[in-house]
Structure formats: C-alpha cells, structure tokens
Amino acid sequence: MRITHRLIGAGTIISAGVLAAAISTAAPATSAQSWAPADSAAIHPGTMMYTEGAQCTANFVFTDGSGATYVGYAAHCAGTGSSTDTDGCSTQSLPLGTKVTFNEGGSLIDEGTQVGSGTLAYSSWNTMHSIGETDANTCAYNDLALVKVDAADVSKVNPSIPFWGGPTGIDTDGTAAGDRVWTYGNSSLRAGISVLSPHTGISLGDQAADGGWSHPLYTVSPGIPGDSGSAFVSADGKAIGVLSTLGLAPLPASNNIGDLGKELAYAQAHSGISGLQLVNGTEPFDPVL
Structure with missing residues (x-):
C-alpha cells in the first residue's frame, strides 16, 4: 500500500504564470439531489480513497449537467512517478477509467x-x-482529479465536510497571512485515531510569483502523507483549495494547497464534463474550534 503526498524541497523552482481560463462564477449546486444523511453517509469529503494501493483523502463533491456525481482528490494520487515529482505536465499518470475505491478504517x-x-x-x-x-505555475500546482461515483453507490454520498460542515461556495479572494483555514484529513498513518482528522491552520499568505495557484499554510496537526487531496475551507466555509504538497524548505512541515477556483475552472474548460460544478454541503459550516 502506498500513501501519497508530494514533497517540495529547496531545489524546486517555480516560474510566474497565469491561468488562461477564467474562474467560473456559476453558483455551486444545491441539494436538488437526494443525498445520504450527513451523519451516516459512507462517502463524503474526508473519505479514504485508494487507487492501485495508493491512499489519499476525498475533498469535495461535484455534479455535472447529467446529474452524475463525482468526488475530488489530488491528481497526483493517480500519478505513477515518485513522491518528489511535482510537475503534473511531465509526470505520467494512470489512465482515465482506472478503478478507485472509497474505504473506511484503512x-x-x-x-x-x-x-x-x-x-x-x-x-x-x-x-x-x-x-x-x-x-509553469499551472503545471506545478494544478492538482485535481475527479472520480465518478458508481451509480450503485451514489445514494451513499453526502457533500458535507465531517465535523465542520460546508462547503458554502468557492473562495475567490485568496488568503492573507494569518487567515485561518479548516480541513479534514484522513491519512491511514493516523491508525484510525479519528480525533486527529479535523484540524485548523493559518495561511502564510499568497505568493504573487505563482499567480494565485498555491496557498502555503501551517496546520495543527500538520497534513501528512495520505491526507493528500483534503478539502480546505475559509472562515465563512468557502472552498479554498485541495491539499497538494508537503514543503520541506524554506518552510519545513508547511503544506501547500492548490486553488480550487483555478483548478475547477481548468477542469470545466478541458475535462469534457458538461455542467461540472461544486456541490455545497447540506450541513451549515460551524468553525467550533
């Protein structure tokens, strides 16, 4: 079994760049679909996902124009390179159609x-x-994959983030140094200690050099391998991004999340999935800690 989380070291060089596709302003999907109750849903943000033995964590739920349901995780979770490969444009990945399972208790x-x-x-x-x-920035930070839930399992899905609730939409303002963030990781390295899954963090401030693609931050406890793909939300419960990398230098034990607005806009432009959009949680966001 592999647990995945990309590593960024001091030798990583990021060039400036901007996203060609505009961030979608379409409203996230509402609960027109009948979702499983949040307290008993088997598939939700934070569920463990396995791809040929590699374990990552689900982030958000998405739908398309046909009503199909998707669960997001990090694209590198289906990558075939090493844990230090950070360029999605040059690293090989498993093909579309690859089976992914949703698990609990891994x-x-x-x-x-x-x-x-x-x-x-x-x-x-x-x-x-x-x-x-x-x-270069798109190649380095665009790290989103979507898994289409099998029809027989759609009734097990709820879009709410455990413990916190939400999301309440998509954040388009980025983060400033000191902004608080909320997440729910579910690495198999935690050995089933679920109390460690919900945690909070502090943004280190967006970096202009990456064109808004990445949001570096610290969390307590830090994201670890297997948390890759986890959802991060802002103080008002809006989806900021997806956990992508563990930084080694110059900020040891920091995490970097890819910007969901940009990642989703890219998917809307290039995935061929018509009507793709984020689904809001059925439970209100409650930052209790």
Missing part, C-alpha cells in the same frame, strides 16, 4: 473496509500532459 496494515467505488473521470495531470500545457 491503516498501514490493510485498506480497511470498502464502502463504494468509482472510476477516474478527470485528472489535471493527464489533461495537462495530453494538451501540452506549458505554463
């Missing part, structure tokens, strides 16, 4: 209990590789 010993399954329907890494993306 550990270093086994993958726990499978509670559902789906197929890889979109990968930013596969897409950037195939269309010849050249913008």
Whole structure:
C-alpha cells in the first residue's frame, strides 16, 4: 500500500504564470439531489480513497449537467512517478477509467473496509500532459482529479465536510497571512485515531510569483502523507483549495494547497464534463474550534 503526498524541497523552482481560463462564477449546486444523511453517509469529503494501493483523502463533491456525481482528490494520487515529482505536465499518470475505491478504517496494515467505488473521470495531470500545457505555475500546482461515483453507490454520498460542515461556495479572494483555514484529513498513518482528522491552520499568505495557484499554510496537526487531496475551507466555509504538497524548505512541515477556483475552472474548460460544478454541503459550516 502506498500513501501519497508530494514533497517540495529547496531545489524546486517555480516560474510566474497565469491561468488562461477564467474562474467560473456559476453558483455551486444545491441539494436538488437526494443525498445520504450527513451523519451516516459512507462517502463524503474526508473519505479514504485508494487507487492501485495508493491512499489519499476525498475533498469535495461535484455534479455535472447529467446529474452524475463525482468526488475530488489530488491528481497526483493517480500519478505513477515518485513522491518528489511535482510537475503534473511531465509526470505520467494512470489512465482515465482506472478503478478507485472509497474505504473506511484503512491503516498501514490493510485498506480497511470498502464502502463504494468509482472510476477516474478527470485528472489535471493527464489533461495537462495530453494538451501540452506549458505554463509553469499551472503545471506545478494544478492538482485535481475527479472520480465518478458508481451509480450503485451514489445514494451513499453526502457533500458535507465531517465535523465542520460546508462547503458554502468557492473562495475567490485568496488568503492573507494569518487567515485561518479548516480541513479534514484522513491519512491511514493516523491508525484510525479519528480525533486527529479535523484540524485548523493559518495561511502564510499568497505568493504573487505563482499567480494565485498555491496557498502555503501551517496546520495543527500538520497534513501528512495520505491526507493528500483534503478539502480546505475559509472562515465563512468557502472552498479554498485541495491539499497538494508537503514543503520541506524554506518552510519545513508547511503544506501547500492548490486553488480550487483555478483548478475547477481548468477542469470545466478541458475535462469534457458538461455542467461540472461544486456541490455545497447540506450541513451549515460551524468553525467550533
């Protein structure tokens, strides 16, 4: 079993660039679909996801114009390179259609209990590789994949983030140094100690050099391998981004999250999935800590 989390070291060089596609201003989907109750749903933000033995964490739920349901995680979770590969434009990935399972209770010993399954329907890494993306920031930080939930398991899905609730929409303002963030990681390295899954953090401030693609931050406790893909939300419960990398230098033990607005806009432009949009949580956001 592999647990995935990309590592960024001191030798990583990021060039400036901007996203060509505009951030979608479409309103997130509401609860027109009948979702499973939040307190008993088997598939939700924070669920463990396994792809050929690699474990990551679900972030948000999405739908398309046909009513299909998708769960997001990090594109590098389906990558075939090493944990230090950070360029999605050059790193190979598993093909679309690859089976992904939703599990609970996974550990270093086994993958726990499978509670559902789906197929890889979109990968930013596969897409950037195939269309010849050249913008350095997009290649470095666009790290979103979507798994289409099997029809038999859609009734097990709820879009709310455990413990916190939300999301309440998509954040488009970025983060300033000192802004607080909320997340729910579910790495198998935690050995089932669920009290460690919900945690909060502090933004280190957006960096102009990356064009708004990345939000570096510290969390207590830090995100660890297996938390990759986890959802991060702002003080008003809006989706900021997706956990992508663990920084080694110049900010040891920091995490970097890719900007969801930019990642989703890229998927809307290039995935071929019509009507793709984020689904708001059925439970209100409550930053109780």
